[in-house]
Amino acid sequence: MDRQEQFRKQVRVIYQLLKVVVSIIIIVAIAGIYLIVDPSFSVFKKSAPDSAYIVVQEDEEDRIENGIHVRSGLVEAEGLMEVVNNCTNCHSSKLVIQNRMTAERWIATIRWMQETQNLWDLGGNEEIIVNYLVTNYPPIKKGRRENLRNVEWYDLQN
Amino acid sequence: MERRNFVKKVVLGSMATIIGADIVFGSTMLEGYQPLALQDPDPFKMFNKDKQMEVLNDKPWNIEAKAHLLDEKITSNNYMFIRNNGLVPDAIDSNEWTLTIDGESAKELKTYTLAELQTKFPQYTYQLTLECGGNGRSEFDPPAKGNQWTVGAVSCAKWTGVRLRDILEDVGIKDSAVYIGYHAVDAHLSRDPKKEPISRGAPIAKALQDETLVAFKMNGQDIPLVHGYPLRLVAGGWPASVSGKWVNRISVRDKVHDGTKMTGTAYRVPCEPVAPGEKVKDEDMCIIESMPVKSLITYPKSGAIIKKGNKLNIRGHAWAGELEVTKMEYSIDFGATWIAVSVEKPVNRLAWQHFDATIDFPKKGYYEVWSRATDSQGYSQPMLVPGWNPKGYLNNACHRIAVKVE
Numbered sequence: 310m311d312r313q314e315q316f317r318k319q320v321r322v323i324y325q326l327l328k329v330v331v332s333i334i335i336i337v338a339i340a341g342i343y344l345i346v347d348p349s350f351s352v353f354k355k356s357a358p359d360s361a362y363i364v365v366q367e368d369e370e371d372r373i374e375n376g377i378h379v380r381s382g383l384v385e386a387e388g389l390m391e392v393v394n395n396c397t398n399c400h401s402s403k404l405v406i407q408n409r410m411t412a413e414r415w416i417a418t419i420r421w422m423q424e425t426q427n428l429w430d431l432g433g434n435e436e437i438i439v440n441y442l443v444t445n446y447p448p449i450k451k452g453r454r455e456n457l458r459n460v461e462w463y464d465l466q467n
Numbered sequence: 468m469e470r471r472n473f474v475k476k477v478v479l480g481s482m483a484t485i486i487g488a489d490i491v492f493g494s495t496m497l498e499g500y501q502p503l504a505l506q507d508p509d510p511f512k513m514f515n516k517d518k519q520m521e522v523l524n525d526k527p528w529n530i531e532a533k534a535h536l537l538d539e540k541i542t543s544n545n546y547m548f549i550r551n552n553g554l555v556p557d558a559i560d561s562n563e564w565t566l567t568i569d570g571e572s573a574k575e576l577k578t579y580t581l582a583e584l585q586t587k588f589p590q591y592t593y594q595l596t597l598e599c600g601g602n603g604r605s606e607f608d609p610p611a612k613g614n615q616w617t618v619g620a621v622s623c624a625k626w627t628g629v630r631l632r633d634i635l636e637d638v639g640i641k642d643s644a645v646y647i648g649y650h651a652v653d654a655h656l657s658r659d660p661k662k663e664p665i666s667r668g669a670p671i672a673k674a675l676q677d678e679t680l681v682a683f684k685m686n687g688q689d690i691p692l693v694h695g696y697p698l699r700l701v702a703g704g705w706p707a708s709v710s711g712k713w714v715n716r717i718s719v720r721d722k723v724h725d726g727t728k729m730t731g732t733a734y735r736v737p738c739e740p741v742a743p744g745e746k747v748k749d750e751d752m753c754i755i756e757s758m759p760v761k762s763l764i765t766y767p768k769s770g771a772i773i774k775k776g777n778k779l780n781i782r783g784h785a786w787a788g789e790l791e792v793t794k795m796e797y798s799i800d801f802g803a804t805w806i807a808v809s810v811e812k813p814v815n816r817l818a819w820q821h822f823d824a825t826i827d828f829p830k831k832g833y834y835e836v837w838s839r840a841t842d843s844q845g846y847s848q849p850m851l852v853p854g855w856n857p858k859g860y861l862n863n864a865c866h867r868i869a870v871k872v873e
Contacts, residue, residue, distance in 0.1 A: 457867065461769075462772055
């Protein structure tokens with residue numbers, strides 16, 4: 310009986326020891342990993358300017374100025390975020406803005422992107438996106454040759 | 468930056484699991500990093516381009532020059548347009564770079580290191596006109612899909628390299644060879660590794676021309692990264708998309724190369740002329756080969772105001788794809804009268820040619836100076852936008868600048 314009790318005690322001591330050792334190993338491992346990721350302990354330096362910076366950036370994300378979504382340059386109108394979220398992942402919004410098409414040709418372009426460029430099924434967003442595009446970026450009639458536009462005049466000294 | 472962020476998230480996440488509590492400031496750290504990644508890089512600094520260049524697209528990068536920026540006889544990098552279909556590769560080690568020749572009609576598969584190419588074959592330097600097939604697209608009505616280039620997607624730099632013909636002869640090509648197609652390391656916009664952003668080519672006859680180079684130098688220096696460092700196929704006079712950048716493999720094909728942007732409607736125009744806006748079936752579209760005759764007035768910049776009695780000096784370049792420009796004219800009365808001016812011979816085949824003139828204006832007022840080049844087969848630049856095509860290629864309408872005489 311006594312010996313059994315003694316054995317139990319020994320096991321308990323070893324078990325406690327093991328727990329301590331394992332805990333130490335885990336703590337050291339965590340500290341080690343942390344040091345690799347962030348050797349300068351920047352996480353704990355939560356200075357005031359840093360948080361101010363973060364706040365500004367968060368606002369900046371989808372800021373609208375003079376009717377333009379600043380981040381993408383797209384016109385603010387119904388469907389803007391659907392366009393931003395579905396049409397600016399692979400290519401720039403600049404490609405959207407410089408193109409002028411009818412609904413039929415936009416849909417054909419979407420199909421082409423789905424067939425060859427890994428664009429996903431847009432579901433109900435397709436109609437919203439196409440409506441946004443034809444409303445805000447309609448084709449402009451140019452005829453066979455346009456007048457020269459936006460000429461910047463300057464004096465040329467000979 | 469993104470990868471590090473991801474590692475951070477994962478590590479912090481697993482740390483949180485171990486500790487059994489959220490890392491309070493961890494989220495702050497991640498937020499703080501995110502915006503830096505969102506910041507736009509400055510393309511002018513990144514690619515060494517003049518600030519007056521026009522950024523049409525930043526993903527992929529597409530940047531064009533303006534007529535007056537192309538005044539140099541040999542286009543320097545600062546004014547060279549950028550046309551990319553995919554993402555510019557990074558971390559290129561030219562010491563590790565190889566070029567493999569393969570394909571159904573190659574007698575064997577052969578791989579050369581860059582150093583082998585440079586020592587094994589004689590080197591040649593040519594000034595070669597590279598114009599984007601879609602240069603001038605912005606003028607088509609109804610508008611054509613794609614980057615809306617105006618006039619600045621053309622350049623004529625000096626390219627140094629070895630002849631593709633010498634390499635192909637070293638490998639040996641079978642009689643069945645009809646086309647070559649290039650492959651390169653740039654990634655597709657969707658980052659799908661199975662997709663090539665572009666893999667075009669040319670018929671064997673073009674591949675075997677003296678001036679078709681596998682180039683490693685532009686204007687005497689390493690090719691800038693965005694223009695194809697360390698190795699670029701250069702085929703002057705054809706749509707610049709034939710001149711593949713970052714090339715590491717060229718396939719000798721026994722059929723017309725069927726890589727990305729060789730098929731469908733890409734770099735193709737209707738085989739037979741169509742009405743503006745007409746639908747054209749894929750099988751009725753034909754591959755563009757030589758670019759058409761064209762010219763640019765590069766001096767003065769459009770918008771010059773001169774005093775009555777002063778003469779105006781103009782100058783510019785003219786080119787004609789595979790052909791030569793044999794006649795150059797200008798008009799100050801919208802084509803009612805044309806005045807012939809002399810045009811220099813090209814420094815080598817497929818290089819642009821230069822012209823200049825001195826203009827005397829009869830009275831005060833608003834003028835446009837129009838330039839018109841004619842090629843060795845008698846084809847001239849049209850004053851109107853030429854035949855409409857679904858993708859808006861080959862607009863070689865006369866260039867014009869506005870001038871006021873006061």
